[in-house]
Amino acid sequence: MYKPYETTIKNQTQTLGEKFADISFSYVFFITILSFMGIVVLYSAANGSWEPWALKQLIRFGIGFVLMICLALMDIRIFMRYAYILYFVTLLLLIVVEVSGHIGMGAQRWINLGLFKLQPSELMKISLVLALARYFHASTLQNIRTISGIIPPALMALFPAALIVMEPDLGTSLMLIFTTAAIFFAVGVQVWKFVLVGAGALSVMPIAWHFLHDYQKNRVLTFLDPERDPLGAGYHIIQSKIALGSGGVFGKGFMNGTQSHLNFLPEKHTDFIFTMLSEEFGMIGGVLIIVLNMLILVYSYSFALKSASYFGKLVAIGLATNYFLYVFINTAMVLGLIPVVGVPLPLISYGGTVMLSIMASFGIILSVHIHRNIQIGKD
16 A cells, blocks of 8 residues: 655665674674673662562573564554554553453553563554554645644543553653654644643643542652651652762662662662662763663664654654653652652663563664665645
């Protein structure tokens, strides 16, 4: 159905070997280095043991790496062809979660498949980007600048975001909204519409406050004053700041972090792993993590700019923005710049679905790069 223009004959006849040779191996190198740094920190978090986190993370990275390469070699038009199908399947999985999802840590976010637990909200971050990219690829600027032209894509984002809020998972739902906003901005939606929506969101905040769960209210109040409950809601961020400060410039050394190894630092292998890394490797280690992430983001956005297809541009922009939100929210959270939310540090924090979804995102971005000269016609 989706045929490239005749100016892209070279890409149409690319062999699998030629596609593999066109992979950005520097991009893959940065991803691999960052992932192995995470495995090293997880090894330290378990006091010098591969169990229970480091070995599983290594296996997941291996599976994710194969997935990334396989997706990178897939024709970008395949993602466009099945974008809506993937979106609706993921939406159905979110509904299944609401009906009979697995409950863990007070939230109903997973589907228990026996061998592993699937978190559909992570898959929605990818499928929503693909669906929005397909919608806007087939649209026109005149249509996008009308209210009726942006209502369908807005609903495509709001419906899954509402389902995810009900799990409850406010952090992930906000990531979906911000990623959608980035795509809206990229396609040319007028700034005044963003201002109008922002003003509307601010005006309903006092009402929305009453619908928040108690733990969510405590997170906001603790952000404003961590000392109000130093042994309860404020414990996480207070210990995080102590660990960050005690690391200094060069850190206390590998496996020598006191806050983490004496178990003062909670969630040291997931949400607060950046804090543990900074305590052991200091500001140097923390800056290295940020620089590697910046390089990955620069490459991702540059792939978007070089893509000849509008669909490819939007997919790379959306997935790169989603990755940026992961990194920004997690690091800002552990530094006390925003309230504590359950957003892990990608490739570093322990987690199965997140690791695989992030690696899949990288694979699709690489596919955009490999097929950058393909121009995709509208329906």
